[in-house]
Amino acid sequence: MNTWNAALKAGAKLSTQELMDQFVVPTYRRFPIALQKGQGVDLWAESGKHYMDLGGGIAVNALGHAHPEIVEALRLQASSLMHVSNLYYQRPQAELAATIVGETGPGKVFFCNSGAEANEALFKLARRVGHDQGRFEIITATGSFHGRTLAGIAACGQEKVRQNFGPITPGFRHVPLNDFEALKAAWSASTIAVLIEGIQGEGGIHPAQAEYLKKVREWTKEQNALLLMDSVQCGFYRTGRFQSYQRLMEGVAGGEDFLPDAIGMAKSLGAGFPMGAVWIRDAYADVLGAGSHGTTFGGTPLACAVALKTMEIVKRDHLDDNARNLGEWMKERLNGLVEKYSATLKEVRGVGLMLGVQLQEGLSAFSGAGDVPSLKATEALAEAGLILIPSGTHTLRFLPPLNLTQDEAERALTIFESVIKTIS
Numbered sequence: 001m002n003t004w005n006a007a008l009k010a011g012a013k014l015s016t017q018e019l020m021d022q023f024v025v026p027t028y029r030r031f032p033i034a035l036q037k038g039q040g041v042d043l044w045a046e047s048g049k050h051y052m053d054l055g056g057g058i059a060v061n062a063l064g065h066a067h068p069e070i071v072e073a074l075r076l077q078a079s080s081l082m083h084v085s086n087l088y089y090q091r092p093q094a095e096l097a098a099t100i101v102g103e104t105g106p107g108k109v110f111f112c113n114s115g116a117e118a119n120e121a122l123f124k125l126a127r128r129v130g131h132d133q134g135r136f137e138i139i140t141a142t143g144s145f146h147g148r149t150l151a152g153i154a155a156c157g158q159e160k161v162r163q164n165f166g167p168i169t170p171g172f173r174h175v176p177l178n179d180f181e182a183l184k185a186a187w188s189a190s191t192i193a194v195l196i197e198g199i200q201g202e203g204g205i206h207p208a209q210a211e212y213l214k215k216v217r218e219w220t221k222e223q224n225a226l227l228l229m230d231s232v233q234c235g236f237y238r239t240g241r242f243q244s245y246q247r248l249m250e251g252v253a254g255g256e257d258f259l260p261d262a263i264g265m266a267k268s269l270g271a272g273f274p275m276g277a278v279w280i281r282d283a284y285a286d287v288l289g290a291g292s293h294g295t296t297f298g299g300t301p302l303a304c305a306v307a308l309k310t311m312e313i314v315k316r317d318h319l320d321d322n323a324r325n326l327g328e329w330m331k332e333r334l335n336g337l338v339e340k341y342s343a344t345l346k347e348v349r350g351v352g353l354m355l356g357v358q359l360q361e362g363l364s365a366f367s368g369a370g371d372v373p374s375l376k377a378t379e380a381l382a383e384a385g386l387i388l389i390p391s392g393t394h395t396l397r398f399l400p401p402l403n404l405t406q407d408e409a410e411r412a413l414t415i416f417e418s419v420i421k422t423i424s
């Protein structure tokens with residue numbers, strides 16, 4: 001008999017942390033907080049402690065926790081049709097695909113359940129396009145993150161995700177982001193695609209430069225290769241536009257005509273309901289034909305109804321503009337804090353509601369053996385009631401819901417400043 005059953009029999013109550021530590025595979029180093037309930041940007045632990053959640057479950061909870069209209073959309077759809085096989089037609093998937101195409105550009109959509117799966121579909125699309133020409137190589141950026149599948153870890157521009165999982169899936173090369181000459185130097189007769197995050201998330205909030213994107217678009221076109229974008233974290237209106245490149249290319253000559261060949265999406269798409277999608281430009285939209293790819297759960301009526309409702313609310317309430325304007329305001333405020341606490345904070349990066357604050361190196365508050373500054377700072381912030389997401393060793397990410405209000409942002413920044421003050 002396992003401990004749980006034994007403990008149940010003995011009438012003991014094991015804590016959530018004890019149970020998870022014993023029965024859940026330890027792929028995550030968890031903070032010692034058991035979350036129980038959320039409402040908007042507010043989050044409560046089992047202990048009753050209150051937090052402001054400006055991590056949004058890592059850029060997932062686009063409308064915060066327990067949004068009443070999302071709860072209602074879930075309830076309504078679940079009570080009529082939760083799942084049907086992709087062997088049949090259904091309305092929510094039809095309308096969501098049309099909506100995503102409308103927000104992105106002429107093409108079609110493949111539905112899946114996560115970011116890793118969305119990128120996996122991008123890789124298969126590129127391989128299928130290049131197959132008959134013997135081209136298969138995909139170039140990605142150093143520091144990039146593209147998911148945890150075997151091909152995903154090969155695509156990531158971070159060695160640590162690949163360690164001890166060899167042999168690694170062949171066909172991926174990595175070059176520094178925003179270095180066009182490096183991309184050209186890495187090009188070979190086997191190259192079929194380039195994959196770029198509009199703004200690197202896990203890598204520490206590093207935006208791609210508009211001029212770079214433009215050159216890569218022209219180059220890939222010349223080479224008859226695909227430009228793929230990973231919008232899993234930076235997409236879904238977080239920058240003020242549906243796709244981050246749409247925002248990044250604003251003000252650039254010809255920027256509004258910029259269009260990649262395929263885009264991976266997930267995270268915020270279902271506002272907390274698991275869902276992923278791939279938009280594929282019309283020229284390649286029929287490459288993955290019947291039988292070439294698929295997934296049981298991708299694009300269920302339930303996931304699509306929730307995503308559709310989320311997009312409807314974002315548009316109706318102008319949350320794209322809110323992400324843009326409130327993001328600008330927060331960035332200004334954070335830049336002010338960088339000036340004020342320059343010994344502790346190095347810089348602010350990012351666009352809209354995807355912001356990263358980088359800590360200075362060698363802070364005495366985090367000089368203990370094995371201290372990772374971003375983790376220690378996240379812990380201190382949580383202790384003070386603010387949840388942010390660590391990124392790399394020195395960056396703290398703000399990835400709040402798109403309906404965050406200025407008052408909430410103000411309160412969160414007050415907590416943030418109080419903790420930074422203590423660290424300093």
Ligand SMILES: *Cc1c(COP(=O)(O)O)cnc(C)c1O
Nearest residue numbers: 114115116145146147201232233
């Ligand atoms: C989170 C993330 C992924 C992986 O998404 P999962 O849903 O965890 O599989 C891929 N790319 C980027 C840019 C991400 O941020």
